Amino acid sequence: MALYAAVMTGKGTGAIATVQVFGGAAQVVLAEIFKPAGSKCAEFKTGKILLGTIVDGERNIDQVIIGCEGPQTLAIHCHGNPLIVEMIMEMLANHGADLISAEALLIRILTEEGSLNTIAIEAKLAQLNAKTLAGTKIIANQIDAGLTEDASEWLKNAETTSLDRIAAEAEQILADSRPAKLIIAGCTIVLAGPPNSGKSTLLNRLAGRQKAIVTDIEGTTRDWVSAQCRIGPLCVTLIDTAGLDEQLAASSGETVEKAAQETTARILTEAELILLVLDNSRTAEQLNKTLLERVVARKVLTVLNKSDLPAKFAVAQLPDSLSKTVQICAKSGAGVENLKKEILQMAGVAEINTETTVAFTPRQQDLLRQLTAAKSKQRAGSIISELLYPSG
Numbered sequence: 001m002a003l004y005a006a007v008m009t010g011k012g013t014g015a016i017a018t019v020q021v022f023g024g025a026a027q028v029v030l031a032e033i034f035k036p037a038g039s040k041c042a043e044f045k046t047g048k049i050l051l052g053t054i055v056d057g058e059r060n061i062d063q064v065i066i067g068c069e070g071p072q073t074l075a076i077h078c079h080g081n082p083l084i085v086e087m088i089m090e091m092l093a094n095h096g097a098d099l100i101s102a103e104a105l106l107i108r109i110l111t112e113e114g115s116l117n118t119i120a121i122e123a124k125l126a127q128l129n130a131k132t133l134a135g136t137k138i139i140a141n142q143i144d145a146g147l148t149e150d151a152s153e154w155l156k157n158a159e160t161t162s163l164d165r166i167a168a169e170a171e172q173i174l175a176d177s178r179p180a181k182l183i184i185a186g187c188t189i190v191l192a193g194p195p196n197s198g199k200s201t202l203l204n205r206l207a208g209r210q211k212a213i214v215t216d217i218e219g220t221t222r223d224w225v226s227a228q229c230r231i232g233p234l235c236v237t238l239i240d241t242a243g244l245d246e247q248l249a250a251s252s253g254e255t256v257e258k259a260a261q262e263t264t265a266r267i268l269t270e271a272e273l274i275l276l277v278l279d280n281s282r283t284a285e286q287l288n289k290t291l292l293e294r295v296v297a298r299k300v301l302t303v304l305n306k307s308d309l310p311a312k313f314a315v316a317q318l319p320d321s322l323s324k325t326v327q328i329c330a331k332s333g334a335g336v337e338n339l340k341k342e343i344l345q346m347a348g349v350a351e352i353n354t355e356t357t358v359a360f361t362p363r364q365q366d367l368l369r370q371l372t373a374a375k376s377k378q379r380a381g382s383i384i385s386e387l388l389y390p391s392g
């Protein structure tokens with residue numbers, strides 16, 4: 001009888017880990033290695049939760065909870081210590097289990113259950129890696145409603161729905177998928193600006209702790225510093241960078257300065273959004289050429305910091321692409337809530353809710369793009385079928 005096992009949780013990341021066991025031999029093998037609390041032998045009735053101990057002969061390995069998810073599907077919820085997880089996996093392998101990845105195991109379970117469409121299988125897999133609860137909900141909604149429902153409706157009403165309408169709806173789904181991806185997979189926001197403008201102070205403020213060193217010396221931050229924070233539904237990786245400065249970038253003698261400038265330039269290319277932090281108490285001269293070159297063609301929100309000091313910055317000197325501004329005082333926190341609202345607005349997530357139809361895998365997005373260009377109803381029909389059902 002077949003038996004498969006996989007670790008479903010990230011390695012060593014939580015207090016609890018889940019090992020999923022699946023196959024005809026699941027109950028037999030679990031009966032050998034699991035001793036239920038208070039009774040002699042375990043009864044793995046679907047829907048039941050059992051408390052007990054994983055044992056290797058006379059040796060207790062860990063106290064666990066077994067979730068009886070189906071006649072062939074049992075989940076062992078054990079402590080997250082990687083050594084415990086490894087021991088349980090090794091025991092399962094010694095009892096004949098094939099150790100496979102979480103993704104491979106889910107595909108096995110879902111295809112054997114038979115009734116699920118391709119989007120449902122992709123959803124279960126994508127949920128394993130979602131960064132936020134909102135992201136998990138967005139994905140879950142695509143199974144019975146969302147993308148599955150929209151695609152099924154297109155197929156059902158193929159006779160009466162025009163190709164133009166389907167293309168427009170597919171375009172809208174693709175447009176909503178971009179901000180949804182930030183909620184599902186997380187988002188990188190880079191803080192850039194001239195030296196001493198308050199980038200590190202803002203990073204600390206947004207992260208809620210003192211992650212980066214703050215001083216009044218220009219060029220304090222050399223290497224980049226990162227911190228995780230939540231902004232609305234977004235799980236954000238914030239990256240603080242060395243201040244961009246023309247003279248520093250041109251200096252050939254100072255190796256550290258040069259390396260810092262180059263690192264900042266590279267990190268800027270990875271940002272989904274750039275916060276251009278300027279010092280509102282200084283003139284527009286701080287907008288040096290190096291800085292402008294790096295950010296001008298990107299998605300930028302200009303943050304005018306130090307609003308507690310007399311203003312000297314002329315907003316009119318900002319190029320059009322940088323003209324969306326927010327005033328804050330990173331030192332006291334004034335205006336930071338408004339900054340967060342603007343970030344959500346710029347990321348496009350303000351309009352996304354957990355009910356929005358989105359495409360959450362490259363396969364789905366590629367098929368929707370093909371659908372927007374379909375020239376015949378027959379072609380559109382085959383693309384939609386491929387979206388819903390496994391091909392071949």
Ligand SMILES: Nc1nc2c(ncn2[C@@H]2O[C@H](COP(=O)(O)OP(=O)(O)OP(=O)(O)O)[C@@H](O)[C@H]2O)c(=O)[nH]1
Pocket residue numbers: 193194195196197198199200201202213214215216217218219220221222241242243305306307308309328329330331332
């Ligand atoms: N008055 C005032 N001072 C601020 C504010 N934000 C930061 N500062 C001060 O400005 C100086 C520079 O702040 P940092 O956060 O180190 O600036 P930075 O942009 O990271 O500087 P580099 O790492 O050198 O590029 C420090 O003395 C801060 O205390 C603010 O909102 N108001």
Ligand SMILES: [Mg+2]
Pocket residue numbers: 199200201212213220221240241
């Ligand atoms: Mg700094």
